[in-house]
Amino acid sequence: MSKRQARFDQLRETSKERIEQAAMELFAHNGYGNTSISQIAQAAGISKGLMYNYYEGKEALLKAILQKGFDLGESMISEGREMATGGPEEVLRFIVEVSFAEVVRNPEYWKLLTSLAFQDEVMKAVAPEVEVQKQKHIGMGVELFRQLGYPNPLEHALLLGACLDGVLMHYILSPDDYPLEPVKQLLINTFCKKFEPKS
């Protein structure tokens, strides 16, 4: 029994992974709304019906994919946390670098995620998790800017976050043209430094 169970689990995992991989790529390339279950099934090499053994429906599949992305982000950040041994500047710089690297590595995923953010209905379904992530990021930023001596760390954290998102959004929308590297350097120089009181 245990053996057969294991084999089933493996098949299941294989099919699930193929589905999620295919769906992720199709959602990212064509958008969630423009991707049909048929397309996903075909790309994953399975039948339409099988999808419904694993997921309640299309939206549940989307949620699973987003969740995977969140988990990945989570683990990356916690890994990063441990690796960043320097002062708050270095940690900030590290976060920025990692964010850029991650978006460059998989811009389609981030494009999907951002485009979903503009659809209230979809967002409502995923909102709690997103909100948690957002607050965690802001919290981290606030703490770092506080350590750097800024009198208004929340505003600085928000502005940095916005700037990060803005640059990455522009990059995502024209990845071939955008001078990402110099803008990143400028962003780091502008934000990742100790508070300098006006003389």
Place this chain on the structure above:
Amino acid sequence: MSKRQARFDQLRETSKERIEQAAMELFAHNGYGNTSISQIAQAAGISKGLMYNYYEGKEALLKAILQKGFDLGESMISEGREMATGGPEEVLRFIVEVSFAEVVRNPEYWKLLTSLAFQDEVMKAVAPEVEVQKQKHIGMGVELFRQLGYPNPLEHALLLGACLDGVLMHYILSPDDYPLEPVKQLLINTFCKKFEPKS
């Protein structure tokens, strides 16, 4: 005759405005692709068919909505150009202020516009001139930062643009929570100033 014509014109305008208003809200909240003509008609209090008396189709309706926004933006910018009489810092500050004011005034329009940016096909069909606008804005920024003495004005223009878009995106996505005013001030303080060489 003129009377009858006037009556018809008024009917038309009333209906068109109701349609465009309803459509913009729905497009902004649910996305263009997830909003059906039926929904628009229902929200506007008219029948599906009537829409097609006024617009060629769904896409033409979107175009009409965007065009109105463009026209408004154009006129605002040209007005602004004349009003900004100070040095480049003041002009930059003014641009930032106007951008914020405009988005606060009509957040749904900007939400719609931003969400469309992530749907290449729709955007290209509907507003090829967006790219031109973008280049014009960047050009303006570059010129101003050059005047302010920055050695790398393009990067500064891009970063400011990204920061602006990032803040406004965050605001658009949660307009009730976002501390827009203080972040705006910080943004202005951070970007709208002469070049300060490192000592």
Place this chain on the structure above:
Amino acid sequence: MSKRQARFDQLRETSKERIEQAAMELFAHNGYGNTSISQIAQAAGISKGLMYNYYEGKEALLKAILQKGFDLGESMISEGREMATGGPEEVLRFIVEVSFAEVVRNPEYWKLLTSLAFQDEVMKAVAPEVEVQKQKHIGMGVELFRQLGYPNPLEHALLLGACLDGVLMHYILSPDDYPLEPVKQLLINTFCKKFEPKS
């Protein structure tokens, strides 16, 4: 009153005629099903609504147009009857000539009429009148072939009618290519002659 009545009648007649003329041309060129009331109204230079002052609806307009055609055909034949003074051969020849001439004069109308013959629903509405016309034509043919001495005049009448319709159908379907004149002559030579018993 009589004067005003007369003016109204004239206007009405004018509009009606413009409508029927426009509708006839559009029906003939594009088919009944592919012609919209809007198109007819536009072509006739009137409003959509006015049509419904004169006709119950689209189908009633079609019936009116067909009826006009029938009446015209009727009058042509009765005129012809009087004019044809020769023997039965000459009368037959005359009928054939007139039929060809009429179709050449207004092939679109005949194309419309023929295409309608294949739509049971439409035909049901016009059927009685058509049936009467058909029987009248057959009757005429039978009488003429009887006079020419044929032992089976009905079959000859039917065959001639079929041949006539067949040639004209082929002509209608490719009016530019079809060698109408020689085929007509051959048809006349083949059918419009006295009975020749086999030796």
Place this chain on the structure above:
Amino acid sequence: MSKRQARFDQLRETSKERIEQAAMELFAHNGYGNTSISQIAQAAGISKGLMYNYYEGKEALLKAILQKGFDLGESMISEGREMATGGPEEVLRFIVEVSFAEVVRNPEYWKLLTSLAFQDEVMKAVAPEVEVQKQKHIGMGVELFRQLGYPNPLEHALLLGACLDGVLMHYILSPDDYPLEPVKQLLINTFCKKFEPKS
């Protein structure tokens, strides 16, 4: 595996045949343009959506129906070619007999085909090869009449073709009333014979 495949194949074929049968009847009686997918689905006892599992769309369904007819016609003609061993009169007679038999066997198909001939757009999209078939038939006729000694074989071929089409059209339009057999005999006697120079 093979078993399941076979079951599915059978289901598909059953459904396809029901669809094509229903569609042909409706197309023939109401015209292609006046027959809706809903009607076809209802008549075939399936859902609207299922049609699109088997055919790209309405036009593809029409093509499939016509193609089946073409294939059948082709095979019949090639069979006939081999069977007709007599002189040109016998061949001509045979062609006429086969044409009549075929139309009697499946009048709805021929009604559909003829009605389509009057809708240029549909026909061109659906069966460009019809023109080729027509030329082939005319060519055959010309050759036979030449062999029979006629000085103007083209006109005779065209007239026979027209006569054939005319009779069959009349039959198709009122199959219950039309005295097909005697008219056919008369047609054969009239056309399928050697050239007889006028004395």
Place this chain on the structure above:
DNA sequence: GATGAATGAGCGTTCATTCAT
């Protein structure tokens, strides 16, 4: 008589979902 804004049923088509096998 004449207008055209407004309606709503229907079109061809798509696609997430169900279910018998």
Place this chain on the structure above:
DNA sequence: GATGAATGAACGCTCATTCAT
């Protein structure tokens, strides 16, 4: 677990028809 035939609601859109003016 896996299949794909089958469903039906919804889509964008068309157009004959109605009616207040």
